Amino acid sequence: MPASPAAPELTVREVMRPAVTTVERTAHVAAAAYLLKRKRDTALVVLADGSSRVPVTLVCDFDVTRAVADGRDLEGTRLVDLDLPVMVGLSPDTPVPEAAERLLQAAVTHAPVVEDGVLVGLVDLADLTRGLLIGRRQDRLSDARP
DSSP states (O other): OOOOOOOOOOBHHHHSBSOOOEEETTSBHHHHHHHHHHHTOSEEEEESSSSOOOEEEEEEHHHHHHHHHTTOOTTTOBGGGSOOOOOOOBOTTSBHHHHHHHHHHHTOSEEEEEETTEEEEEEEHHHHHHHHHHHHHHHHHHHHOO
């Protein structure tokens, strides 16, 4: 009996969070901490300026925690003063397995999703893991069909 065709791979578009909280790179760390708490999120996309939707990096709860542990003045320290990770940008059409590999290779947990140079969402390793599990489940279902 011929093998069933594999289920199509999920893409980042199917697992990303479309509503993304952003902050300008000149914002104070205290402002980023406030937004993280208020939005109950673990990362903010840092934009080049207030009028663009062009991401330059991310600030995560870990970055704020490290600033506190280093004894920085959160009201006086700006995001540009922090050693933020290199941004791994993803396209909405990136397959979930590829996106997970890219984040793991870069040792980051979040990535902005960019389409035509403009921010459209945010994805993290939990979102990608969920997508991998859904894809695995779909593959099992297709293998079980006659």
